Every structure is written in structure tokens, then in C-alpha cells.
Amino acid sequence: MSSLEPGIPTTTLPVTTRVRGMLRRERLGVDPGLLATLVILFVGLTILSPYFLTSTNLLNIGKAVAIVGVVAVGETIVIISGGFDLSVGSVMAAAGMLSAWLLGAGVPLPLAFASSIALGIGIGLVNGAVISYGRINPLITTLATLAIVRGIGYVLSGGREVVITDEGWLELGTGTFLGIPYLILLLVSAFAVFGWAMPRTSFGRYAYAIGSNARASRLAGVAVSRWRLAFYVTCGGLAAVAGLMFVARTGNAQPSAALGYELDVITAVILGGTSLAGGRGTLAGTLVALLVIGIINNGLTLVGVPSYWQQVVKGAILLAAVLYDELRRHGRDEA
Amino acid sequence: MAPLLQLEGVSRTFGNVVALRDVDMHIGAAEAVGLIGDNGAGKSTLVKILSGVHPPTAGTIRLDGEPVSFGSPLDARRSGIEMIYQDLALCDDLDVTANVFLGREPKRRLVGPLRVLDRERMRDETLRMLAELGLSIGPDRVVGALSGGERQMVAVARALQFQPRLLLMDEPTAALSAEKIRVLMGLVEGLKQRGVAILLISHRFTDILHVCDRIVVVRQGSVVGELQPHAQPPEHTMALMAELMTGDRVVSA
Numbered sequence: 332m333s334s335l336e337p338g339i340p341t342t343t344l345p346v347t348t349r350v351r352g353m354l355r356r357e358r359l360g361v362d363p364g365l366l367a368t369l370v371i372l373f374v375g376l377t378i379l380s381p382y383f384l385t386s387t388n389l390l391n392i393g394k395a396v397a398i399v400g401v402v403a404v405g406e407t408i409v410i411i412s413g414g415f416d417l418s419v420g421s422v423m424a425a426a427g428m429l430s431a432w433l434l435g436a437g438v439p440l441p442l443a444f445a446s447s448i449a450l451g452i453g454i455g456l457v458n459g460a461v462i463s464y465g466r467i468n469p470l471i472t473t474l475a476t477l478a479i480v481r482g483i484g485y486v487l488s489g490g491r492e493v494v495i496t497d498e499g500w501l502e503l504g505t506g507t508f509l510g511i512p513y514l515i516l517l518l519v520s521a522f523a524v525f526g527w528a529m530p531r532t533s534f535g536r537y538a539y540a541i542g543s544n545a546r547a548s549r550l551a552g553v554a555v556s557r558w559r560l561a562f563y564v565t566c567g568g569l570a571a572v573a574g575l576m577f578v579a580r581t582g583n584a585q586p587s588a589a590l591g592y593e594l595d596v597i598t599a600v601i602l603g604g605t606s607l608a609g610g611r612g613t614l615a616g617t618l619v620a621l622l623v624i625g626i627i628n629n630g631l632t633l634v635g636v637p638s639y640w641q642q643v644v645k646g647a648i649l650l651a652a653v654l655y656d657e658l659r660r661h662g663r664d665e666a
Numbered sequence: 667m668a669p670l671l672q673l674e675g676v677s678r679t680f681g682n683v684v685a686l687r688d689v690d691m692h693i694g695a696a697e698a699v700g701l702i703g704d705n706g707a708g709k710s711t712l713v714k715i716l717s718g719v720h721p722p723t724a725g726t727i728r729l730d731g732e733p734v735s736f737g738s739p740l741d742a743r744r745s746g747i748e749m750i751y752q753d754l755a756l757c758d759d760l761d762v763t764a765n766v767f768l769g770r771e772p773k774r775r776l777v778g779p780l781r782v783l784d785r786e787r788m789r790d791e792t793l794r795m796l797a798e799l800g801l802s803i804g805p806d807r808v809v810g811a812l813s814g815g816e817r818q819m820v821a822v823a824r825a826l827q828f829q830p831r832l833l834l835m836d837e838p839t840a841a842l843s844a845e846k847i848r849v850l851m852g853l854v855e856g857l858k859q860r861g862v863a864i865l866l867i868s869h870r871f872t873d874i875l876h877v878c879d880r881i882v883v884v885r886q887g888s889v890v891g892e893l894q895p896h897a898q899p900p901e902h903t904m905a906l907m908a909e910l911m912t913g914d915r916v917v918s919a
Contacts, residue, residue, distance in 0.1 A: 539757070540757045546755065
């Protein structure tokens with residue numbers, strides 16, 4: 332990163348200009364304000380609570396955001412492409428229920444997991460097909476699948492929760508590799524794979540293009556409907572993985588699991604700077620937003636704020652993020 | 667020798683509405699043809715047929731004398747017909763390079779079947795194309811932050827990147843200042859010299875009078891006349907065009 336501006340020797344630029352250049356949102360992919368918030372929270376809580384800056388606590392924060400984070404990867408991609416997916420929480424629950432039910436029927440764990448992920452992909456296919464070929468608004472479509480899939484979760488279980496006894500599945504929630512919990516490794520992998528792919532592959536390029544101007548993309552020869560399908564499938568598949576992680580962490584599969592998770596996921600995505608209008612956003616932004624939310628929740632607990640307040644704070648963060656997104660867009664239009 | 671593009675008896679109806687009726691016209695290689703008509707005269711329908719958006723309901727399109735049918739804009743593009751839309755059809759959130767290559771990004775193999783965008787090549791070729799057009803627009807600039815004229819040039823660069831034989835331009839002067847129109851017109855001259863045929867669609871005939879070799883006038887879905895703009899003094903040409911467009915005799919002062 333010695334020469335950021337091609338053709339302009341950086342040594343001739345004043346240091347402040349160089350720093351500002353490095354902090355530009357376009358280069359970093361993260362809003363500098365959000366990054367500053369993360370740093371302030373981190374430093375502040377380190378001072379406020381002696382327990383904050385311990386490896387146990389930091390790993391707890393990581394585990395707490397891991398599940399939302401894996402879904403947020405898919406949701407970020409869908410929202411960048413101009414879509415929206417409200418069904419993710421329901422997909423999580425249904426995926427967990429399906430694997431639990433299959434295990435009960437004697438199916439081996441890998442096959443049960445594969446079936447759950449296939450279910451998530453299938454729901455993504457339905458979402459994507461209705462939205463791109465049926466031309467139905469994504470909010471309405473995924474609100475409908477949210478209800479349908481949640482219902483299927485109840486049907487599969489007869490409304491009962493299933494306590495998981497399978498060692499392998501529970502190990503996913505508690506086990507570590509080189510000291511790092513599997514849950515965090517999954518989170519990091521999801522961000523690494525898609526964070527790499529978004530700027531480098533057609534998949535990523537077309538998510539931005541379609542979200543920016545679907546008509547222009549179609550006229551340029553991009554198979555818009557097929558790609559939209561791919562984005563919803565990705566989101567559905569990742570939601571299913573998160574559902575399996577959720578069960579691994581709680582130790583039981585419930586049809587009511589991950590209720591309202593879509594709110595957490597969308598809060599992280601929007602706070603991370605992904606535009607609700609599509610075409611703009613980065614996974615790096617979503618990751619920083621996840622950490623901000625995770626640290627706020629952790630901090631509220633550490634300093635002894637009743638957990639009911641976390642719900643209020645969560646909603647307030649979403650509102651602030653949406654307002655900020657609107658202001659930012661306004662500023663850009665006038666520039 | 668057959669002309670580059672020939673339309674024979676091309677018609678298009680939308681339900682009960684006849685948008686184009688029995689249109690015959692041709693465009694020669696490296697020829698600049700103006701297509702003039704009032705709003706609703708059928709210009710847009712004709713352009714959409716040529717660019718593969720709508721198929722004609724009747725008639726034949728010939729390219730180099732061979733009948734062709736375009737099922738999609740991609741088919742038209744493969745035949746060497748490129749379209750610049752009035753709204754330019756650019757992705758404002760993407761940079762210049764991404765817009766120039768949208769829909770046909772070159773890729774390189776990474777490992778096994780995994781192929782990734784060849785970003786370096788795209789950037790280099792965009793730089794080259796912009797330089798060739800004499801434009802000083804950075805390839806990494808986000809298109810939404812460019813001026814109207816610059817956006818137009820990005821759309822032109824994008825069309826040329828496909829090495830078209832025929833370039834359709836829908837109301838290219840609509841969003842441009844008088845000075846930018848002169849730049850655009852210079853560009854059209856340059857394209858002709860490269861052997862690219864151009865069909866300029868406009869309802870403001872003053873803009874395209876000077877660069878067209880031939881002007882085709884449409885009214886109520888039919889071709890009502892053709893003019894050689896250089897065969898008579900410009901005022902005379904304008905009066906004739908206005909007459910053909912409206913169907914009324916115009917008394918010139």
C-alpha cells in the first residue's frame with residue numbers, strides 16, 4: 332500500500348491527505364465513522380470493565396455474532412443486488428428441525444446436514460424464482476416464505492422441541508480448533524470466501540450491477556433473473572448453515588428458534604453501509620457492523636444493563652443506520 | 667453488393683396498435699443515417715426491433731443480404747449491432763471500467779474450473795479506449811459522479827468496445843450542451859472513418875443535419891420520405907424535413 336494513487340508519488344502528498352485517502356470509504360469498503368465507533372467502543376469498554384479485554388470474553392463476542400454473521404453474508408449479497416430476504420430466521424429454524432428429525436430417524440449426521448442445507452437452497456430457489464420470474468416484490472415474497480417455512484418447522488416437529496444428543500453436532504457448538512471455536516471459524520470462512528469473491532467474480536460483479544441498474548444489466552446481456560436466483564440461493568444456503576450452528580450452540584432444535592433473527596441480520600447489513608436501494612455495500616462493512624453490535628450487547632451485559640434493554644438498543648441501532656444511509660445517499664446526490 | 671442492413675416490409679403491432687407499418691429502409695457500411703420523426707412516429711419501435719428488444723411481427727431484416735432474426739439484445743450484439751440508449755443504461759454505482767465491460771467481462775483461469783474477472787486487462791483496455799476517443803476520464807471513477815457529457819462518452823466507449831458494425835444512438839443529443847453536441851458530432855465523423863455505420867435517432871433534426879449522409883423520415887409508423895442533406899441548402903433541407911414529419915406544407919419565410 333505504498334502508492335495508492337497511480338501516477339502520483341505519495342511522498343509529495345502531505346501526510347493528512349494520505350491518511351484521508353486511505354480512510355476513504357471506497358478504498359476501505361467500510362465507513363470511517365463506523366470504524367471509529369468500533370475503536371471507541373473497544374477502548375471505552377476496556378477501561379470500563381476489567382473483564383472486557385479477556386480472551387474468554389472476546390471469544391464470547393465472536394461466538395455471539397457468528398451465527399448472525401453467517402446469515403448476514405448472504406443478506407448483504409441479496410441487498411447489494413437490490414433484493415431483500417426476510418425469510419432467513421425461518422429457514423434457520425426449519426434447517427435445524429429437519430436435521431434433528433432426520434437424526435431421530437437414524438440418518439447419519441453429514442447426510443442430515445446436507446439435507447438441511449439443500450432445504451435452505453430450495454427455499455432460496457423458491458424466493459428467487461417468485462421474485463425474478465414472478466416479478467413479485469421481495470419484501471412480500473420473503474414475508475410469505477417467512478410464514479410458510481416457520482410453519483413447516485412446526486409441522487416437522489409437531490410443535491415440540493428436540494433435545495440434541497448427537498456428539499458431533501454439539502461439538503460444532505463447543506469445540507475448538509487451535510483454540511478458536513468452530514463457530515468463529517465458520518464465520519471467518521463465510522466472510523473470507525465471499526469477501527474474496529465479491530470484487531473478483533462475475534457473481535459479485537453482477538450483484539452490484541443488478542442492484543445498481545437491473546435494466547441496464549439486462550440490456551448489457553447479463554442474465555439478471557438467473558443471477559438473482561443465485562443470490563437468494565446463496566442466502567438460503569447460508570441461513571441453513573447458521574440454523575445448524577444455532578442448534579449446536581443451544582443444544583436443542585426448536586421450531587420457534589431464531590425468531591426475529593432477520594431483524595438482527597438486516598441491522599448489521601444496513602449499519603455496515605449496504606444501501607437499501609442496492610448497488611452499494613461491502614462485506615467488510617457488514618463485519619465491522621456485526622462487531623459493533625456484538626460489543627454493544629456484550630458491553631450492556633458487562634456494565635449490568637438489564638437484557639430487556641438490548642432489544643430497545645437493537646431497534647435504535649437499526650433506525651440510526653437507516654437514517655444514516657438516507658443522509659449519506661442524499662449528500663451524494665447533491666454532491 | 668448488399669447493404670449492411672436492409673429492412674423489407676417490417677411491421678410491428680402491439681395488440682391493436684400498429685407501431686410500424688411495412689417499413690423498407692437500408693443502411694450502408696460506414697454510412698451515417700438520421701432517423702427523424704415526431705414523438706410516437708415509430709422511431710423507438712424501429713430501434714427496438716434493430717437492437718433485438720422486440721421481434722418484428724412481419725417483414726425481413728437482412729444483414730449483408732442474409733436474413734437474420736434477433737431474439738434478444740445479445741443476438742443483435744453478436745451480429746455487430748450496438749445500441750446506445752437515451753438514458754445511456756449505465757450502472758451509476760459501478761466504475762467506468764466495470765460499465766464498459768458489463769455483460770462480457772474477460773476472465774482468467776485461477777485454479778481448475780474456477781475463473782475470475784481479469785480486472786487488470788479490463789482496466790488497461792478501458793484506458794486505451796478512452797485515450798483513443800481522446801477522453802480524460804479516469805477508468806476507476808464511479809459513473810454516477812461523472813457529468814452528463816462524460817457519461818455519454820462512457821456509453822460510447824462501451825459500445826465501441828464491442829467493435830460494432832452498426833451503432834444505434836437514441837436521442838444522443840438530448841442531455842448535452844451545444845458544445846458537447848459538437849464533440850459528439852466529431853465523434854460520429856471519426857466512427858464513420860473507422861467503417862462503423864451509425865443510425866442517429868432524433869426529433870431535433872438541426873442536431874443531426876450536418877453529420878448524416880442520408881435522413882429517413884417516419885410518420886405514423888411508416889417511412890414517408892428520404893433526404894440527401896447535402897443535395898440542397900440546409901434551410902431547404904430543414905423545410906423538407908419538417909414537411910415530411912408533420913405532413914403539412916411548411917411555408918418557409
